[in-house]
Amino acid sequence: MSRTAILDRLRKVVGAQGLITDARDMEPYVVDWRGLYRGRTPAVVRPSNTEQVSEVVRICSETGTGIVPQGGNTGMCGGATPSASGQEIVLGLGRMNRVLELDALNNTIMVEAGCILANVQQAALAADRYFPLSLGAEGSCQIGGNLATNAGGINVLRYGNARELTLGLEVVLPDGRVWNGLRGLRKDNTGYDLKDLFIGSEGTLGVITGAVLKLHPRPRAQLTALLAVADPAAAVQLLARLRGACGERISAFEIISRRCLELVLKHIPGTREPLPQPHPWHVLAELADTSDAGPLRGDFERAVAKASDDGLVRDAVIAESTAQSQSLWRLRETIPEASRDEGLLYRHDISLTVSRIPQFIATAGPALEKTFPGVRVICFGHLGDGNLHYNCFVPGRRRGDAAAREATDVNRLVLDIVREFGGSFSAEHGIGQSKRGELAYYKSALELETMRALKRTFDPQGIMNPGKVLPE
Ligand code: FAD
Numbered sequence: 001m002s003r004t005a006i007l008d009r010l011r012k013v014v015g016a017q018g019l020i021t022d023a024r025d026m027e028p029y030v031v032d033w034r035g036l037y038r039g040r041t042p043a044v045v046r047p048s049n050t051e052q053v054s055e056v057v058r059i060c061s062e063t064g065t066g067i068v069p070q071g072g073n074t075g076m077c078g079g080a081t082p083s084a085s086g087q088e089i090v091l092g093l094g095r096m097n098r099v100l101e102l103d104a105l106n107n108t109i110m111v112e113a114g115c116i117l118a119n120v121q122q123a124a125l126a127a128d129r130y131f132p133l134s135l136g137a138e139g140s141c142q143i144g145g146n147l148a149t150n151a152g153g154i155n156v157l158r159y160g161n162a163r164e165l166t167l168g169l170e171v172v173l174p175d176g177r178v179w180n181g182l183r184g185l186r187k188d189n190t191g192y193d194l195k196d197l198f199i200g201s202e203g204t205l206g207v208i209t210g211a212v213l214k215l216h217p218r219p220r221a222q223l224t225a226l227l228a229v230a231d232p233a234a235a236v237q238l239l240a241r242l243r244g245a246c247g248e249r250i251s252a253f254e255i256i257s258r259r260c261l262e263l264v265l266k267h268i269p270g271t272r273e274p275l276p277q278p279h280p281w282h283v284l285a286e287l288a289d290t291s292d293a294g295p296l297r298g299d300f301e302r303a304v305a306k307a308s309d310d311g312l313v314r315d316a317v318i319a320e321s322t323a324q325s326q327s328l329w330r331l332r333e334t335i336p337e338a339s340r341d342e343g344l345l346y347r348h349d350i351s352l353t354v355s356r357i358p359q360f361i362a363t364a365g366p367a368l369e370k371t372f373p374g375v376r377v378i379c380f381g382h383l384g385d386g387n388l389h390y391n392c393f394v395p396g397r398r399r400g401d402a403a404a405r406e407a408t409d410v411n412r413l414v415l416d417i418v419r420e421f422g423g424s425f426s427a428e429h430g431i432g433q434s435k436r437g438e439l440a441y442y443k444s445a446l447e448l449e450t451m452r453a454l455k456r457t458f459d460p461q462g463i464m465n466p467g468k469v470l471p472e
């Protein structure tokens, strides 16, 4: 069937307003958020309900047309960008943005996949509930994309990542059939858990069209503190202490190295040194309590005082207002922006067991320095989850230098040490197209073969997000 005939069939399903074919209008859909990947597509198809998604996928299945699902297009790995072949349609979920049901007593919300994350958070708050998934892109990323990438963010320590926040899913399978698993059950041991297969599959097994998500009681008291520590080992000890003293109330525990803070102070207007003296490492901790009459601050202050007496904490500041809390968070959240203009950045989104992080940092830094003298390590991230954004600049390598971008030597050095420590080369951003090589290199043959078998079972034609996740 000719391309025109396929587009005509698709237009009949989604209507003229649901099909974009003008090159200028398609531009935002064919380039990824960081501008690292660019593809081509004959059309961006934007269905408005699950039946339309099903019809679109059926047409693609019949005609062997590749489908690239796309949410807010904020992913970090080129997973939502079509290939350069110009043969794959982009399936944009943005029009499917309705909140379908909020069950306050069951603490669940049922949404369409195209709902923007911030709108789901708002809908929960309007019902005096809390949806804890929170990340820098929340104003434009979509729930479908969050689930397809099993997104993490700043509250994983307390509430888990996207997978742990999901009770039910609706998915259009690669042949167009609809699996309705929109259940709000907290217990359901009825065979294999299909939803957990689709979560994190980055659009390679089917199109997520809806979800039932867990809500939590709304926090009423909040506490943000920045604590100075001597080194990552002290930070890990402090985390254990605070968890003992404050339990589940700790929702975030982020580590920031001196170098990160200096970059922020240099590049981000309106930021300033948070404590009277400079320190080598900082921890940003966020705690929340569902009761505002509770002893949150007292418990925290007592634990910090004891940690100071024992030499774990060198200095600390507790935010006294929302504005102060926001300015402390700004120091953490603007690190990626602050490191953008310094040169070519090698990024690593790695995870390790929390207990091994100090040893990893102590090993990786000197190993990098030995091979790349003068290397600048930008180490920060979600310490409470064992997830570091362990990035680095290598002297002499500038952005735009094609040879440097292609070089795998820096990544290999860092990721080999991660493997040695039993960690993962991709903690929260997924694989997409950028980390397929790493998947082939670091996953065992058994894991790769099992993944390929699953892909063949769900998508024998290979039309779902071709060229993503699985290596050739
Ligand atoms: P997209 O980028 O559109 O797609 C991502 C992948 O999911 C692609 O493979 C796509 O094909 C697939 N997909 C999208 N929708 C569907 C669907 N409905 N069905 C099937 N497959 C689908 N990520 C974190 O985990 N933690 C963070 O803290 C974090 N912080 C970020 C901060 C910033 C400033 C930015 C720009 C990104 C950040 N990210 C973070 C990465 C990104 O926001 C998340 O991966 C997010 O979950 C992607 O959602 P999206 O809707 O933009 O998905």
Ligand code: ZN
Binding pocket: 153, 381, 382, 389, 428
């Ligand atoms: Zn992160």
